[in-house]
Amino acid sequence: MKNITLLGSTGSIGVNALKVLEMYSDQFRVVALGAGRNIERLATQIEQFHPSAVAVQDAETAHQLRELYPDKQACKVLWGNGGFIELATLEETDTVISAMMGAAGLLPTFSAIRAGKNVALANKETMVMAGGLVMAEAKKQGVSLLPIDSEHSAIFQSLQGHLNEDVRRIILTASGGPFRSFSLEQMAQVTPEDALNHPNWLMGPKITIDSATLMNKGLEAIEAKWLFDLHMDQISILVHPQSIVHSMVEYRDGSTIAQLGVPDMMIPIAYALSYPRHLENALPPLDLGSLRTLSFEEPDLDKFKCLSLALKAASTGGTMPAVLNAANEIAVSAFLSRKIGFLAIPDLIERTMEKHAPLPGESIEEVMDADDLARKTAKALLAKHYSG
Numbered sequence: 001m002k003n004i005t006l007l008g009s010t011g012s013i014g015v016n017a018l019k020v021l022e023m024y025s026d027q028f029r030v031v032a033l034g035a036g037r038n039i040e041r042l043a044t045q046i047e048q049f050h051p052s053a054v055a056v057q058d059a060e061t062a063h064q065l066r067e068l069y070p071d072k073q074a075c076k077v078l079w080g081n082g083g084f085i086e087l088a089t090l091e092e093t094d095t096v097i098s099a100m101m102g103a104a105g106l107l108p109t110f111s112a113i114r115a116g117k118n119v120a121l122a123n124k125e126t127m128v129m130a131g132g133l134v135m136a137e138a139k140k141q142g143v144s145l146l147p148i149d150s151e152h153s154a155i156f157q158s159l160q161g162h163l164n165e166d167v168r169r170i171i172l173t174a175s176g177g178p179f180r181s182f183s184l185e186q187m188a189q190v191t192p193e194d195a196l197n198h199p200n201w202l203m204g205p206k207i208t209i210d211s212a213t214l215m216n217k218g219l220e221a222i223e224a225k226w227l228f229d230l231h232m233d234q235i236s237i238l239v240h241p242q243s244i245v246h247s248m249v250e251y252r253d254g255s256t257i258a259q260l261g262v263p264d265m266m267i268p269i270a271y272a273l274s275y276p277r278h279l280e281n282a283l284p285p286l287d288l289g290s291l292r293t294l295s296f297e298e299p300d301l302d303k304f305k306c307l308s309l310a311l312k313a314a315s316t317g318g319t320m321p322a323v324l325n326a327a328n329e330i331a332v333s334a335f336l337s338r339k340i341g342f343l344a345i346p347d348l349i350e351r352t353m354e355k356h357a358p359l360p361g362e363s364i365e366e367v368m369d370a371d372d373l374a375r376k377t378a379k380a381l382l383a384k385h386y387s388g
Protein backbone atom coordinates (compact mmCIF):
# COMPACT_ATOMS: atom_id res chain seq x y z
CA MET A 1 0.00 0.00 0.00
CA LYS A 2 1.47 3.36 -1.07
CA ASN A 3 0.41 6.51 0.80
CA ILE A 4 -0.24 9.40 -1.56
CA THR A 5 -0.26 13.18 -1.15
CA LEU A 6 -2.00 14.68 -4.16
CA LEU A 7 -1.32 18.37 -4.80
CA GLY A 8 -3.72 19.97 -7.29
CA SER A 9 -6.52 17.50 -6.54
CA THR A 10 -9.30 19.73 -7.92
CA GLY A 11 -7.66 20.19 -11.33
CA SER A 12 -7.78 18.15 -14.50
CA ILE A 13 -4.79 15.97 -13.58
CA GLY A 14 -5.94 15.80 -9.94
CA VAL A 15 -9.38 14.48 -10.85
CA ASN A 16 -7.88 11.90 -13.23
CA ALA A 17 -5.35 10.89 -10.58
CA LEU A 18 -8.15 10.33 -8.07
CA LYS A 19 -9.91 8.07 -10.61
CA VAL A 20 -6.72 5.97 -10.80
CA LEU A 21 -6.30 5.95 -7.00
CA GLU A 22 -9.93 4.94 -6.55
CA MET A 23 -9.67 2.19 -9.16
CA TYR A 24 -6.61 0.81 -7.35
CA SER A 25 -7.63 1.50 -3.77
CA ASP A 26 -6.07 -1.83 -2.79
CA GLN A 27 -2.65 -0.36 -3.75
CA PHE A 28 -2.92 3.35 -2.94
CA ARG A 29 -4.26 5.33 0.00
CA VAL A 30 -4.92 9.09 -0.23
CA VAL A 31 -3.45 10.69 2.89
CA ALA A 32 -3.53 14.36 1.87
CA LEU A 33 -5.05 16.62 -0.78
CA GLY A 34 -3.91 20.08 -1.86
CA ALA A 35 -6.09 22.42 -3.91
CA GLY A 36 -6.44 26.07 -4.82
CA ARG A 37 -9.84 27.64 -4.26
CA ASN A 38 -12.40 25.12 -5.55
CA ILE A 39 -13.65 24.14 -2.10
CA GLU A 40 -16.91 22.58 -3.30
CA ARG A 41 -14.96 20.00 -5.29
CA LEU A 42 -12.42 19.57 -2.51
CA ALA A 43 -15.16 19.00 0.08
CA THR A 44 -16.59 16.21 -2.09
CA GLN A 45 -13.12 14.68 -2.41
CA ILE A 46 -12.65 14.84 1.38
CA GLU A 47 -15.92 12.96 1.86
CA GLN A 48 -14.91 10.33 -0.67
CA PHE A 49 -11.22 9.78 0.17
CA HIS A 50 -10.98 10.74 3.87
CA PRO A 51 -7.52 12.36 3.80
CA SER A 52 -6.00 13.15 7.20
CA ALA A 53 -5.03 16.67 6.02
CA VAL A 54 -5.78 19.10 3.19
CA ALA A 55 -4.39 22.47 2.18
CA VAL A 56 -5.87 25.30 0.12
CA GLN A 57 -4.45 28.45 -1.43
CA ASP A 58 -5.15 31.02 1.29
CA ALA A 59 -6.47 31.60 4.81
CA GLU A 60 -9.86 32.85 3.66
CA THR A 61 -10.46 29.72 1.55
CA ALA A 62 -9.34 27.54 4.46
CA HIS A 63 -11.87 29.28 6.67
CA GLN A 64 -14.66 28.71 4.12
CA LEU A 65 -13.69 25.06 3.77
CA ARG A 66 -13.76 24.49 7.53
CA GLU A 67 -17.37 25.75 7.44
CA LEU A 68 -18.24 23.52 4.54
CA TYR A 69 -16.78 20.07 4.92
CA PRO A 70 -18.77 17.61 6.92
CA ASP A 71 -16.48 16.00 9.49
CA LYS A 72 -14.37 18.74 11.03
CA GLN A 73 -12.53 16.45 13.42
CA ALA A 74 -11.15 13.96 10.94
CA CYS A 75 -9.24 16.23 8.59
CA LYS A 76 -6.73 18.99 9.31
CA VAL A 77 -7.13 22.10 7.08
CA LEU A 78 -3.95 23.99 6.21
CA TRP A 79 -3.29 26.79 3.75
CA GLY A 80 -0.69 28.55 1.63
CA ASN A 81 2.85 27.48 0.79
CA GLY A 82 3.47 26.30 4.34
CA GLY A 83 0.38 24.10 4.15
CA PHE A 84 1.34 22.55 0.80
CA ILE A 85 4.87 21.91 2.05
CA GLU A 86 3.51 20.25 5.19
CA LEU A 87 1.35 17.93 3.05
CA ALA A 88 4.25 17.16 0.72
CA THR A 89 6.50 16.15 3.60
CA LEU A 90 4.05 14.26 5.86
CA GLU A 91 5.77 11.38 7.55
CA GLU A 92 3.24 8.80 6.29
CA THR A 93 3.47 9.99 2.64
CA ASP A 94 5.40 7.73 0.26
CA THR A 95 4.65 9.47 -3.04
CA VAL A 96 3.63 13.01 -3.87
CA ILE A 97 1.64 13.61 -7.04
CA SER A 98 2.66 17.12 -8.05
CA ALA A 99 -0.23 18.46 -10.13
CA MET A 100 -0.67 22.06 -9.08
CA MET A 101 -0.75 24.63 -11.84
CA GLY A 102 2.25 26.90 -12.38
CA ALA A 103 5.18 28.13 -10.31
CA ALA A 104 3.21 27.53 -7.09
CA GLY A 105 4.18 23.86 -7.48
CA LEU A 106 7.93 24.41 -7.18
CA LEU A 107 8.44 24.75 -3.42
CA PRO A 108 6.13 21.88 -2.37
CA THR A 109 7.64 19.58 -5.01
CA PHE A 110 11.20 20.46 -4.07
CA SER A 111 10.37 20.06 -0.36
CA ALA A 112 8.87 16.62 -1.04
CA ILE A 113 12.08 15.50 -2.74
CA ARG A 114 14.23 16.94 0.04
CA ALA A 115 12.11 14.98 2.53
CA GLY A 116 12.85 11.76 0.61
CA LYS A 117 9.44 11.34 -1.05
CA ASN A 118 9.01 9.83 -4.48
CA VAL A 119 7.35 12.24 -6.88
CA ALA A 120 4.98 11.64 -9.79
CA LEU A 121 5.37 14.90 -11.66
CA ALA A 122 2.76 16.71 -13.74
CA ASN A 123 3.82 20.23 -12.71
CA LYS A 124 6.27 20.86 -15.55
CA GLU A 125 6.83 24.43 -14.32
CA THR A 126 8.92 22.95 -11.48
CA MET A 127 11.37 21.52 -14.02
CA VAL A 128 11.34 24.60 -16.24
CA MET A 129 12.22 26.85 -13.31
CA ALA A 130 14.69 24.69 -11.45
CA GLY A 131 15.21 21.37 -13.28
CA GLY A 132 18.93 21.18 -12.49
CA LEU A 133 18.41 21.76 -8.76
CA VAL A 134 15.48 19.35 -8.64
CA MET A 135 17.35 16.53 -10.39
CA ALA A 136 20.42 17.02 -8.20
CA GLU A 137 18.26 16.85 -5.05
CA ALA A 138 16.40 13.76 -6.31
CA LYS A 139 19.73 12.06 -6.95
CA LYS A 140 21.05 13.07 -3.53
CA GLN A 141 17.94 11.74 -1.76
CA GLY A 142 17.74 8.60 -3.94
CA VAL A 143 14.07 9.23 -4.75
CA SER A 144 12.29 8.52 -8.00
CA LEU A 145 10.91 11.38 -10.06
CA LEU A 146 8.59 9.91 -12.66
CA PRO A 147 6.84 11.97 -15.33
CA ILE A 148 3.08 12.25 -15.72
CA ASP A 149 3.21 14.46 -18.80
CA SER A 150 2.22 12.09 -21.63
CA GLU A 151 5.22 13.03 -23.81
CA HIS A 152 7.71 12.45 -21.00
CA SER A 153 5.99 9.25 -20.00
CA ALA A 154 6.37 8.15 -23.63
CA ILE A 155 10.08 9.00 -23.61
CA PHE A 156 10.54 7.28 -20.25
CA GLN A 157 8.81 4.15 -21.57
CA SER A 158 10.82 4.24 -24.82
CA LEU A 159 14.05 4.37 -22.80
CA GLN A 160 13.33 1.19 -20.84
CA GLY A 161 15.89 -1.50 -21.54
CA HIS A 162 18.21 0.85 -23.46
CA LEU A 163 21.35 2.76 -22.54
CA ASN A 164 21.17 6.55 -22.26
CA GLU A 165 24.53 6.87 -24.00
CA ASP A 166 22.97 5.30 -27.12
CA VAL A 167 20.32 8.02 -27.43
CA ARG A 168 20.86 10.24 -30.46
CA ARG A 169 17.83 12.44 -29.83
CA ILE A 170 14.27 12.45 -28.59
CA ILE A 171 11.31 13.61 -30.63
CA LEU A 172 8.54 15.31 -28.68
CA THR A 173 5.22 15.31 -30.48
CA ALA A 174 2.79 18.22 -30.32
CA SER A 175 -0.85 18.22 -31.39
CA GLY A 176 -0.32 21.69 -32.85
CA GLY A 177 -3.36 23.01 -30.98
CA PRO A 178 -6.49 24.54 -32.48
CA PHE A 179 -4.62 27.14 -34.60
CA ARG A 180 -2.20 24.84 -36.38
CA SER A 181 -3.42 25.83 -39.83
CA PHE A 182 -4.31 29.47 -39.00
CA SER A 183 -2.51 32.43 -40.57
CA LEU A 184 -1.02 35.08 -38.26
CA GLU A 185 -3.89 37.38 -39.30
CA GLN A 186 -6.40 34.77 -38.15
CA MET A 187 -4.46 34.15 -34.93
CA ALA A 188 -4.61 37.87 -34.12
CA GLN A 189 -8.42 37.57 -33.91
CA VAL A 190 -8.85 34.46 -31.75
CA THR A 191 -10.76 34.65 -28.45
CA PRO A 192 -10.10 32.78 -25.18
CA GLU A 193 -13.04 30.50 -26.08
CA ASP A 194 -11.39 29.59 -29.41
CA ALA A 195 -8.07 28.93 -27.69
CA LEU A 196 -9.64 26.84 -24.91
CA ASN A 197 -11.12 24.49 -27.50
CA HIS A 198 -8.27 21.96 -27.71
CA PRO A 199 -8.74 19.34 -30.44
CA ASN A 200 -7.57 16.25 -28.48
CA TRP A 201 -7.06 16.85 -24.75
CA LEU A 202 -9.33 18.12 -21.96
CA MET A 203 -7.00 20.04 -19.63
CA GLY A 204 -6.88 23.01 -17.27
CA PRO A 205 -7.14 26.48 -18.86
CA LYS A 206 -3.48 27.52 -18.52
CA ILE A 207 -2.00 24.44 -20.19
CA THR A 208 -4.73 24.58 -22.87
CA ILE A 209 -3.65 28.10 -23.82
CA ASP A 210 0.00 26.96 -23.65
CA SER A 211 -0.93 24.22 -26.13
CA ALA A 212 -2.54 26.76 -28.46
CA THR A 213 0.59 28.99 -28.42
CA LEU A 214 2.95 25.94 -28.47
CA MET A 215 4.58 27.33 -25.31
CA ASN A 216 3.61 24.01 -23.79
CA LYS A 217 6.00 22.21 -26.15
CA GLY A 218 8.77 24.63 -25.25
CA LEU A 219 8.19 24.03 -21.54
CA GLU A 220 8.18 20.30 -22.22
CA ALA A 221 11.47 20.50 -24.11
CA ILE A 222 13.08 22.14 -21.07
CA GLU A 223 11.46 19.57 -18.77
CA ALA A 224 12.79 16.75 -20.98
CA LYS A 225 16.30 18.20 -20.98
CA TRP A 226 16.48 17.86 -17.21
CA LEU A 227 14.50 14.67 -16.74
CA PHE A 228 16.50 12.71 -19.30
CA ASP A 229 19.85 14.50 -19.01
CA LEU A 230 19.95 15.72 -22.62
CA HIS A 231 21.40 18.69 -24.47
CA MET A 232 18.81 20.93 -26.08
CA ASP A 233 20.16 19.99 -29.52
CA GLN A 234 19.13 16.40 -28.79
CA ILE A 235 15.49 17.45 -28.51
CA SER A 236 13.38 17.71 -31.66
CA ILE A 237 9.73 18.63 -31.94
CA LEU A 238 7.22 17.38 -34.49
CA VAL A 239 3.61 18.39 -34.86
CA HIS A 240 1.43 15.27 -34.87
CA PRO A 241 -2.22 16.36 -34.94
CA GLN A 242 -3.71 12.96 -33.99
CA SER A 243 -1.94 12.84 -30.55
CA ILE A 244 -1.50 9.07 -30.80
CA VAL A 245 2.30 8.83 -30.91
CA HIS A 246 3.06 10.49 -27.58
CA SER A 247 6.81 10.88 -28.30
CA MET A 248 9.82 8.91 -29.53
CA VAL A 249 13.45 8.15 -28.83
CA GLU A 250 15.90 7.82 -31.72
CA TYR A 251 18.99 5.73 -30.95
CA ARG A 252 22.38 6.13 -32.61
CA ASP A 253 21.77 3.32 -35.11
CA GLY A 254 18.62 5.13 -36.30
CA SER A 255 16.24 2.76 -34.46
CA THR A 256 13.32 4.83 -33.24
CA ILE A 257 11.15 3.63 -30.36
CA ALA A 258 7.77 5.30 -29.85
CA GLN A 259 4.98 4.94 -27.32
CA LEU A 260 1.44 5.10 -28.69
CA GLY A 261 -1.91 5.20 -26.97
CA VAL A 262 -5.33 6.83 -26.86
CA PRO A 263 -5.00 10.40 -25.56
CA ASP A 264 -6.11 9.94 -21.94
CA MET A 265 -4.05 11.17 -18.98
CA MET A 266 -5.12 8.23 -16.82
CA ILE A 267 -2.55 6.11 -18.67
CA PRO A 268 0.59 8.15 -17.86
CA ILE A 269 -0.70 8.95 -14.36
CA ALA A 270 -1.17 5.26 -13.57
CA TYR A 271 2.23 4.38 -15.06
CA ALA A 272 4.02 7.01 -12.95
CA LEU A 273 2.41 5.47 -9.86
CA SER A 274 2.78 1.81 -10.75
CA TYR A 275 6.08 1.72 -12.70
CA PRO A 276 7.27 -0.77 -13.91
CA ARG A 277 3.78 -2.29 -14.05
CA HIS A 278 1.11 -1.31 -16.61
CA LEU A 279 -2.22 -1.36 -14.81
CA GLU A 280 -5.47 -2.54 -16.38
CA ASN A 281 -8.00 0.21 -17.18
CA ALA A 282 -11.42 0.56 -18.79
CA LEU A 283 -10.28 2.78 -21.69
CA PRO A 284 -10.97 1.71 -25.28
CA PRO A 285 -7.89 0.17 -26.90
CA LEU A 286 -6.00 2.03 -29.59
CA ASP A 287 -7.68 1.28 -32.92
CA LEU A 288 -5.05 2.14 -35.52
CA GLY A 289 -7.08 0.46 -38.28
CA SER A 290 -9.86 3.00 -38.02
CA LEU A 291 -7.46 5.92 -37.54
CA ARG A 292 -5.70 5.09 -40.83
CA THR A 293 -3.42 8.15 -40.85
CA LEU A 294 -0.71 9.33 -38.50
CA SER A 295 0.85 12.51 -39.83
CA PHE A 296 3.87 14.56 -38.78
CA GLU A 297 5.15 18.02 -39.72
CA GLU A 298 7.73 20.53 -38.51
CA PRO A 299 6.40 23.25 -36.19
CA ASP A 300 6.26 26.77 -37.63
CA LEU A 301 8.56 28.73 -35.31
CA ASP A 302 7.75 32.07 -36.95
CA LYS A 303 4.04 31.66 -36.36
CA PHE A 304 4.36 30.07 -32.92
CA LYS A 305 6.82 32.50 -31.38
CA CYS A 306 6.28 31.19 -27.83
CA LEU A 307 8.04 27.99 -28.83
CA SER A 308 11.09 29.82 -30.13
CA LEU A 309 11.16 31.99 -27.00
CA ALA A 310 11.17 28.87 -24.82
CA LEU A 311 14.02 27.35 -26.83
CA LYS A 312 15.92 30.63 -26.55
CA ALA A 313 15.38 30.73 -22.76
CA ALA A 314 16.64 27.15 -22.53
CA SER A 315 19.81 27.98 -24.43
CA THR A 316 20.41 31.07 -22.26
CA GLY A 317 19.88 28.92 -19.16
CA GLY A 318 20.28 30.06 -15.54
CA THR A 319 17.24 31.98 -14.34
CA MET A 320 15.95 32.76 -17.87
CA PRO A 321 13.57 29.75 -18.11
CA ALA A 322 12.00 30.79 -14.77
CA VAL A 323 11.51 34.29 -16.21
CA LEU A 324 9.97 32.86 -19.38
CA ASN A 325 7.61 30.79 -17.22
CA ALA A 326 6.60 33.68 -14.96
CA ALA A 327 6.00 36.04 -17.89
CA ASN A 328 3.98 33.34 -19.62
CA GLU A 329 1.76 32.85 -16.56
CA ILE A 330 1.06 36.59 -16.45
CA ALA A 331 0.48 36.78 -20.22
CA VAL A 332 -1.87 33.76 -20.30
CA SER A 333 -3.87 35.09 -17.40
CA ALA A 334 -4.13 38.52 -19.15
CA PHE A 335 -5.29 36.81 -22.35
CA LEU A 336 -7.88 34.74 -20.49
CA SER A 337 -9.25 37.88 -18.85
CA ARG A 338 -9.32 39.61 -22.27
CA LYS A 339 -6.73 42.26 -21.38
CA ILE A 340 -4.49 41.30 -24.30
CA GLY A 341 -4.89 39.53 -27.61
CA PHE A 342 -3.47 36.11 -28.47
CA LEU A 343 -0.42 37.42 -30.31
CA ALA A 344 0.44 39.76 -27.43
CA ILE A 345 1.26 36.66 -25.32
CA PRO A 346 4.69 36.08 -26.95
CA ASP A 347 5.20 39.83 -27.23
CA LEU A 348 4.84 40.34 -23.47
CA ILE A 349 7.06 37.34 -22.70
CA GLU A 350 9.78 38.57 -25.06
CA ARG A 351 9.76 42.08 -23.57
CA THR A 352 10.01 40.60 -20.05
CA MET A 353 12.91 38.36 -21.07
CA GLU A 354 14.72 41.30 -22.64
CA LYS A 355 14.64 43.14 -19.32
CA HIS A 356 16.16 40.22 -17.37
CA ALA A 357 19.87 39.86 -16.69
CA PRO A 358 20.10 36.12 -16.04
CA LEU A 359 21.78 34.72 -12.95
CA PRO A 360 23.14 31.17 -12.70
CA GLY A 361 20.06 29.91 -10.79
CA GLU A 362 22.15 28.05 -8.25
CA SER A 363 19.57 28.04 -5.46
CA ILE A 364 15.81 27.77 -5.17
CA GLU A 365 15.81 31.22 -3.54
CA GLU A 366 17.56 32.74 -6.56
CA VAL A 367 15.04 31.11 -8.89
CA MET A 368 12.08 32.30 -6.78
CA ASP A 369 13.50 35.84 -6.77
CA ALA A 370 13.79 35.77 -10.57
CA ASP A 371 10.20 34.51 -10.77
CA ASP A 372 9.01 37.31 -8.50
CA LEU A 373 10.90 40.01 -10.37
CA ALA A 374 9.70 38.73 -13.76
CA ARG A 375 6.07 38.85 -12.59
CA LYS A 376 6.52 42.46 -11.49
CA THR A 377 8.23 43.34 -14.80
CA ALA A 378 5.53 41.62 -16.86
CA LYS A 379 2.74 43.35 -14.91
CA ALA A 380 4.44 46.75 -15.36
CA LEU A 381 4.84 46.10 -19.10
CA LEU A 382 1.23 45.01 -19.27
CA ALA A 383 0.07 48.25 -17.66
CA LYS A 384 2.38 50.36 -19.85
CA HIS A 385 1.87 48.81 -23.28
CA TYR A 386 -1.46 47.02 -23.25
CA SER A 387 -3.88 48.92 -21.05
CA GLY A 388 -6.84 50.76 -22.55
Ligand SMILES: NC(=O)c1ccc[n+]([C@@H]2O[C@H](COP(=O)([O-])OP(=O)(O)OC[C@H]3O[C@@H](n4cnc5c(N)ncnc54)[C@H](OP(=O)(O)O)[C@@H]3O)[C@@H](O)[C@H]2O)c1
Pocket residue numbers: 007008009010011012013014034035036037038039056057099100101102104122123124125148149150201202203204205206207265
Ligand atom coordinates in the same frame (compact mmCIF):
# COMPACT_ATOMS: atom_id res chain seq x y z
N1 LIG B 1 -4.20 18.53 -17.79
C1 LIG B 1 -3.34 17.79 -18.43
O1 LIG B 1 -3.73 16.93 -19.23
C2 LIG B 1 -1.85 17.93 -18.17
C3 LIG B 1 -0.97 17.14 -18.90
C4 LIG B 1 0.39 17.23 -18.63
C5 LIG B 1 0.85 18.09 -17.66
N2 LIG B 1 -0.04 18.88 -16.99
C6 LIG B 1 0.49 19.79 -15.97
O2 LIG B 1 -0.14 19.51 -14.74
C7 LIG B 1 -0.32 20.71 -13.99
C8 LIG B 1 -1.79 20.86 -13.67
O3 LIG B 1 -2.51 20.97 -14.88
P1 LIG B 1 -4.10 20.87 -14.93
O4 LIG B 1 -4.47 20.82 -16.35
O5 LIG B 1 -4.55 19.78 -14.02
O6 LIG B 1 -4.48 22.29 -14.33
P2 LIG B 1 -5.87 22.74 -13.67
O7 LIG B 1 -6.99 21.89 -14.16
O8 LIG B 1 -5.96 24.22 -13.85
O9 LIG B 1 -5.65 22.40 -12.13
C9 LIG B 1 -4.67 23.05 -11.38
C10 LIG B 1 -4.74 22.62 -9.94
O10 LIG B 1 -3.82 23.42 -9.21
C11 LIG B 1 -4.55 24.19 -8.23
N3 LIG B 1 -3.93 25.50 -8.15
C12 LIG B 1 -3.85 26.45 -9.12
N4 LIG B 1 -3.15 27.51 -8.67
C13 LIG B 1 -2.81 27.22 -7.39
C14 LIG B 1 -2.11 27.93 -6.38
N5 LIG B 1 -1.59 29.17 -6.59
N6 LIG B 1 -1.94 27.33 -5.18
C15 LIG B 1 -2.43 26.09 -4.96
N7 LIG B 1 -3.11 25.37 -5.87
C16 LIG B 1 -3.29 25.94 -7.07
C17 LIG B 1 -5.98 24.24 -8.72
O11 LIG B 1 -6.85 24.49 -7.64
P3 LIG B 1 -8.37 25.08 -7.78
O12 LIG B 1 -8.89 24.62 -9.08
O13 LIG B 1 -9.01 24.45 -6.58
O14 LIG B 1 -8.26 26.56 -7.65
C18 LIG B 1 -6.10 22.83 -9.29
O15 LIG B 1 -6.27 21.90 -8.26
C19 LIG B 1 0.25 21.83 -14.85
O16 LIG B 1 1.57 22.06 -14.47
C20 LIG B 1 0.20 21.26 -16.25
O17 LIG B 1 1.18 21.81 -17.10
C21 LIG B 1 -1.37 18.80 -17.21
